[in-house]
Amino acid sequence: MRADLAASYGEERLPRYTSYPTAPHFSPEIGAGTYANWLAELPATASASLYLHVPFCREMCWYCGCHTQIVRRDELVEAYQQTLRREIALVADTIGRRIKVEHIHFGGGTPTIMAPEAFIGLMAAMRRAFFVLPSAEIAVEIDPRTLTAGMVEALKLSGVNRASLGVQSFDPVVQRAINRVQGFEQTASVVGMLRGAGIARINFDLIYGLPHQTIASCLDTVRRSLALAPDRFSVFGYAHVPGFKKHQRMIDESVLPDGPSRHDQACAISNALNEAGHVQIGLDHFAREDDPMAVAFRERTLRRNFQGYTTDRSEVLLGFGASAIGHLPQGYVQNDVQLGTYSDAVADGRLAAARGYGLTADDRLRADIIERIMCEFGADLGEICARHGARPEAMLNAASRLKPLISDGVVRLDGDHLAVSRDSRFLVRSVAAAFDAHLDTAKQLHSRAV
Template sequence: MRTDLAASYGEERLPRYTSYPTAPHFSPAIGADTYARWLSELPAGGSASLYLHVPFCREMCWYCGCHTQIVRRDGLIAAYQRTLRSEIAQVTEAIGRRIKVEHIHFGGGTPTIMAPEAFAELMAAMRHSFFVLPSAEIAVEIDPRTLTSEMVEAMRLSGVNRASLGVQSFDPVVQRAINRVQSYEQTASVVDRLHRAGINGINFDLIYGLPHQTVASCLDTVRRSLELGPDRFSVFGYAHVPDFKKHQRMIDERHLPDGLARHDQACAIANALKEAGYVQIGLDHFARPDDAMAVAFEERTLRRNFQGYTTDRGEVLLGFGASAIGHLPQGYVQNQVQIGAYAQSIANGDLATAKGYGLTDDDRLRADIIERIMCEFGADLGDICARHGAQPEAMLQSASRLKPLISDGVVRLDGDRLAVASDSRFLVRSVAAAFDAHLDPAKQLHSRAV
């Protein structure tokens, strides 16, 4: 990877393109009535994926960029679970029929903060309201520090088959600096218990760019993680946005690595995982060659949604819970962010939609191009434009940000085929941004490109 490019482009703040347009462009003009209409218009015979957001943790990790809050009283969590069940019933009523579900993802916060019996009841409610296919992937994000044996058993009985474990770093100096002290032994114990429960799909989340982090400490974390044998890794750069996430002010900025150091850490992690036999997938995922995600990458069927890279090919993602985002053919919807406002909407019998975005034909075209770039490091603009009734020449003319990337050797154009150079793939977000008609570089809403 080229350090000159990291220096030139790495400080840009760009979206991760888990959607297009991105969430900052959502508007209150899309509300509950619009969402209800969109649900009623879903085509018969289609399928959906479900995302459930559980916005509670026992303590705050200072690097966190998620919508979550610290809770000590389990009664609040139980009440929230009941609200989720009510929202599921309201959404299925608006759809008007029981539709197929191929993917379910519990995110947070810490989804396993729920009581085991409450988790089981929530899964039962989803199976009652939707036709959850026997082959469905059911994934849960886990904090290894708080997972109980009772919750592992509830997950097993509920059909969970994939778990995503937050690891971030095994360096104790880094852990103390981000207020997340988590021993290797804790993580290893959880992996063992999940395997014994038959939950064999294991993801590890790692982060680079944290305070006090070095290439050596990143490599040590990778080495120890490999000993536990996860089949997938997600490797993210820390996004320091203390103006938006006030708790990040607890991190001493003097100890954050600069752009070139972040680049070196990202390269070191990627190289170590590839040397261990993992396939690099898109911007930030790695998987064993026989894993479904690696297969999807090879077959060019990989997709990208709010959970990152996914094998989910569906066009409908229903989001449940405070701040949850959904994606339908007509556009995007997001629930109330504040838990109280979300719960009050559901209690009133209303959908909790606070804002959203109605897609235009141009948005769909650009979303298709951006997704292929993010998933495949390239795009056949002629083929994509033909499917949308557009001309690739016009699309290239509108992508003024593409010209310097071509001049710097980041991008190659062969007719209408665009490809990101193999030594520049870490700048795939910069390439995708060239086709973003909504991007405002003056607004520092996103994380660094590197």
């Protein structure tokens, strides 16, 4: 990474481009009625992925940027999973057939907060409503601090084959500063339980830019994590947006690393994982060379959706639960964020979609370009524009933010082929933003570019 570029571009607030346009541009003009029409219009050959959002945790991690709330009563969790079952049946009925499903992802919050028997019942409900392929990847996000042996058995019986564990940092000073104390031995025990149950595909989530974090503590976390041999790492920069996430006000801003320090931490983690044999995948993922994600990266079939980088090739993502976002060929839909309003809609037999976005031809073109940049650190503008009936020169002329990136050596342009320089790949979001016709730099909801 070039430190001069990190200083020039690193403070800019930019989307992570898990969608285009991004969620702040969704509108209530796209609601339940539109969603119902879009579902009914899905072609007979369509396959889908499912995302289930479980917005509950036992305690709040102060760095968290997710839609979640703290619960002490299991009755609330039980009622919510019953609502999820009703929503699944409602969506399936609206589609009118058992659509094929290739990927299922449980996100949160803490999905494993459910009772084991409730999780088994929820998976059974999905299999009744949809044709879940035997080869489907079924992934669950896990908080190692609360996972029980009974839940591991439930995951096994339900066919879960990938687990994503939140680690963030093993530094006890950092852990206390973010209200997430999680010992290495505790994490290692959970990894052992999962592998013992046959759930061998393990992901770790790490974060840099946390309070009191240093290069040394980042590298110690990487070293300890590698000892547990996960298949993949997701490495995110902490997004401090206390105006948007009020619990982040519990974090002392005076001990947050500055821009250059964040850059150095990200660089150190990347180098350490590369040296350990993990291939960097796009902006923030790392995988073993034989991992399906690394293969997809090499074969240029990698995709990006709301869960980050994925090998999922489905054009349909159905979101279930409060705040869950779905993606259909026609556009995006998001369920109501408020748990009560979401639950009331489903209880009344209505789809819970509260806002969304209908894609235009220009949006689809730009989304295609941005996804290739985010996934491949480059894009063949000629080929992409030809598929969309557009001219690459017109797209380049409209991308005024691209000019300084070219001048600074971040981007190379060879005819219609754009490539991000290898030592500038950490600025891939800045390059993608050059093609974002909706970008509003005044919004502070996004994280820093570095």
